[in-house]
Amino acid sequence: MWSQLDDLDFADDLALLSHNHQQMQEKTSDLHHASVQVGLTLNKQKTKILRINAGTLETGELDQIECFTYLDSLVNN
Numbered sequence: 001m002w003s004q005l006d007d008l009d010f011a012d013d014l015a016l017l018s019h020n021h022q023q024m025q026e027k028t029s030d031l032h033h034a035s036v037q038v039g040l041t042l043n044k045q046k047t048k049i050l051r052i053n054a055g056t057l058e059t060g061e062l063d064q065i066e067c068f069t070y071l072d073s074l075v076n077n
Contacts, residue, residue, distance in 0.1 A: 044061050048063050049062050049065070050076075050077060
C-alpha cells in the first residue's frame with residue numbers, strides 16, 4: 001500500500017508519479033477511496049495521463065496526452 005500522495009499541491013490539482021502501470025493503478029485507487037471518504041469525486045473528463053519513457057498503456061476512459069501545463073510549467077514527454 002502507498003502511504004502518501006506524491007505531489008498534492010492543491011485539492012483540485014495534483015500529480016501522481018509512478019514507475020509502472022501497477023503503481024499508477026494502486027495510487028489512483030487509493031486516491032479514489034480517500035476522496036469518497038471525505039465526499040470528493042474524481043472528474044474523469046479532466047483526468048489525463050502523460051507517459052514518459054513507457055511502453056503501451058491501456059488507459060480505459062482516461063485520455064493520454066503529449067504535454068500539459070502544471071503550476072505554470074510545461075511538462076512534456
